[in-house]
Amino acid sequence: MNQKEPLLQREGAKSVLASLLSIAIGLAFGALAILVVGLASRDLGAGSAWEGIRLIFGGLFSTGRGASGALTWGFNGQNIGNMLFRAMPLIMTGLSVAMAYKTGLFNIGAPGQYLMGTLASLAIALGIPSGALPKPLIWLLAFCGAILAGAIWGAIPGALKAFLNINEVIACIMTNWIAANFVTWMFSISNFKNVVENTKSSYIYKTTYGLVDGKYVSGAGIATSKMGLDKVFPGSQINGGILIAILFAIGVYVMMEKTTFGYELKACGSNRHAARYAGISDRRNIVLSMVIAGGLSAAGAGLYCLSGNTEFFWSTYQSLPAIGFNGIPVALLAVCNPIGVIFTAIFMSMLSISGLQLTNLTAYNEYITDVIIAVIVYLSAFSLVIKMWLGRRKDKVGAVDANAEPLVPKSEPKTVSEAKGGDEA
């Protein structure tokens, strides 16, 4: 953090460089996989592999195929709008993971908290009869209900960690699967299952359905305001939720960087015992950190479910929502900087849009983008090594320090100073 150091030797710059390098390697791996598959397969070929590779890198600006069958490119408002829509819950789960990570906790429980948020927001939005309250109030209640449910769910591993010193990763994994089964149970005995569109009985009503005289009527329910964004990106799913998510990111940034409370949380993350010695209640802060992290994840679920154009497959006991897990790469790529999370979440959703284009336009499929994301997470596991390699000469001393870190209790993440200031590119 020394200002006299050359730009490339600074912690922040190195973090950004390490992230960019991870992204580049991840994308290169994806491209290579496409190339190998294309060349090895009988039906595909070098030509289709080249198309696939171009779509991985520029799928956002793909506009389909022209009359001659060649890929066409240009501004695609629908793609960009959908990208921002998909980024919305990712920003929230990313914030959740990032904020917990800064407090020394690895919140792998984001999927469970997200599911609890889904349950609460849908139950409130669909449970209150349409005429009983003004629609914005129902929306607000559902959103706050989601946050509350997620906060409670986050508090469980938080309390177990704080009072019984149980590894939060294990506790989070257990609560994830408890949530998955609990949500399935609750929805299986509810009357929110979509029976109006008769092919869709395994889905819950969209929130645009409202309860009128004991029956669900399309259009009587609630949906997040579009705030004019649908005019900018016609044909896409986007709504005002993305702005709310960005506001949350700024709020978390201010809380972590500009308030005493945030400082205390980070102090607990760096060294729980030192923080206690300095008069900070470490137990309270660990619980609060998980409560906030849980609330953030669940808020993402609230925003996603209350959009009015999403459907929830309620029999979810066999799998956890990917949005929750993808909060982990989002946070790690952003080096846990709340502002950085906005950009990395948008990058992740850009990848998934590219994946959809790949499925629609070529013989390849969208799962290659998940492979790319996994490679990026894998690389971020040893971002420390990459950073060491980036600043080999000057940073020898710092690197040894960082390696000595694991002396403190297990699963303590990297230092706070390292997680700082990864946003300015």
Add this chain to the structure above:
Amino acid sequence: MTFLIQQTLLYAVPLMIVALAGVFAERSGIINLALEGIMIFGAFIGVLFVRIMQGSAWIGAAKAANAYGTLQLFGVLAMLVAAIFGALFSLLLSFASINLRADQTIGGTALNLMAPALALFFIRLIANQNTLYIDGDGPSWFMIKKAMFGYGRTEKMSWLGETFINKMYLATYICIILFIVLSILLYKTRFGLRLRACGENPQAADSLGINVYHMRYAGTTISGALAGMGGFVYALTTANCTSNGDVAGFGFLALAVMIFGNWKPLNIAGASLLFGLFKCIAAAYSSIDINGDGVYLLKEIGINENVYRMLPYVITLIVLAFTSKSSRAPKAEGIPYDKGQR
């Protein structure tokens, strides 16, 4: 009763072997959160192997001649292939966490994300859908049938035979034998002692001339092989030998079994039977007639099946809460080993 015992065994055995996989990694000092991912990868590779080989002349001839022995050998071969690829896949985790001293939790999470993505990417390319099947009657090739022992269609085996032999899988018993052999390896041999030492106090182990890096590689590689094999056994015995980039959270459930069993093989065997029973009840609670008197007791109690599914995790969490002080978790797990460190 026969049905209940068979189904419980089928669910419990993959859990047991994968939980043991977790033990091998953690006892050597590496947290293997990637169990789920390695299982998915192993299941995919195993099913893919069966799918590729099913058309070969060797298998075709065996099917035509009803050569049960050959078909069983084919199943064992598929298990072996799944184990080898599971071990290879786990090398990614070993490399990151041993050589590069990376965060093991994140490394494991990365593998958990990578396995379903890779599997689904290839399944879609190969099968043009999200599930990889083998030939229609495929799964039954690997099943042990009473016809193999000369029983006719209407004849019945003894109760023991009906329960433990007819319609069971050889894979289940191979896993049980492996479980016993490897438990002995872990507790009664020099290798096992050294491996456990590396998970408790690697510095002390190193000072006595044990190569901690090698031991940790051995631990995670055995772990990967077992998890990969467990994944295929799961796919074979409970998912009709199909692979869809998902093992329904069995890897994480195995993690719960390992913790519930306090990192000890005998307790793990018990815990996996208990959790297997819950899984079995959840899957078929309305049709289980425990003592054969025509009363569907579990159905009449009327507890929602999701409660049974939830119970293993709830119990594990409660057990964790009560035993956190006396937990036998390896002391050095999750901490990268650095030679220069005191």
